[in-house]
Ligand code: SF4
């Protein structure tokens with residue numbers, strides 16, 4: 001039997017703070033299906049790639065046929081369906097996080113792993129990206145390591161967490 | 169309707185404005201080779217078979233997407249056009265894995281007919297032999313990517329006539345493939361209504377109903393246009 005695969009993933013996505021960024025963009029674009037590409041850009045910037053759960057979320061929000069969204073995503077080389085790096089580290093560089101030391105975190109990551117935002121380690125273990133405000137300003141500085149939000153972190157703490165991740 | 173005069177293959181004709189060159193040729197009994205055109209669907213100019221020469225324009229234009237204009241002098245069967253049609257036909261065959269002898273559409277296939285029409289006796293290009301899926305997940309129908317020529321008639325029939333938008337095209341260049349939903353197996357699509365319009369719209373043996381054997385395929389692509397007409401009558 002056919003099950004509506006769209007709805008379950010939407011529930012899943014609600015627990016992810018980065019979804020807020022996408023929702024904000026969708027609202028700003030007035031839920032216009034024409035704004036698909038702009039919204040996909042926002043999503044790709046937040047995640048470093050486009051996870052299927054996020055694609056389903058956007059498809060549902062814009063009331064678009066899934067095949068149209070998939071067609072668009074696979075047409076442009078800018079979009080990627082695969083995670084760049086086994087582990088992803090998204091450092092928020094929005095105003096609140098910036099004030100609370102996001103740059104120090106990025107500097108430390110660059111020093112420890114030789115990675116600038118947008119880059120992946122040679123062994124594909126770790127990818128680092130940045131986003132402007134992930135909607136968790138009260139937790140600044142915020143870093144999303146894989147699916148977990150790390151709140152009020154110091155550069156040292158996040159480097160330790162990353163090391164723990166990539167060790168396994 | 170106002171009339172304009174044009175010349176097609178040295179014949180002077182008075183024709184309606186607003187129509188495409190292809191429509192005019194069909195009405196006047198002038199044969200044009202087509203593959204992606206299907207009456208009732210929006211023309212997209214994908215296959216490049218219906219190319220015609222128009223005096224004063226130094227590139228070939230597709231008859232299905234070019235509107236007729238007053239005083240056009242059009243040629244549909246020059247040596248250049250024939251050469252291009254033959255090349256196009258060869259490229260279709262070289263691009264995927266077409267094996268007529270084991271195909272359900274054998275003898276009834278538009279691609280096969282095209283091969284005969286363009287007098288294609290061999291293929292001068294290296295075969296790509298791409299690895300292609302055969303999607304048998306739908307309870308009634310099969311999609312065999314080996315036989316698809318990317319005409320997108322299924323995509324348009326599904327979106328424009330059925331309104332289901334199950335089909336679309338993913339990737340680009342030689343990696344393009346017809347997909348349902350998120351490249352989901354057809355049988356797991358949430359949008360497919362199993363209406364079967366794509367089966368009839370498909371000019372090759374790429375989409376076919378399961379309950380048939382080699383060479384037994386009967387397709388009725390004309391049902392698309394008929395359906396649209398009937399819907400108009402009911403309004
Ligand atoms: S499956 Fe058939 S109708 Fe659809 S694009 Fe391929 S050849 Fe055309």
Ligand code: FES
Nearest residue numbers: 092094097136137
């Ligand atoms: S600035 Fe980082 S969460 Fe808002």
Ligand code: FES
Nearest residue numbers: 213215216218232
């Ligand atoms: S029929 Fe005109 S380009 Fe295919």
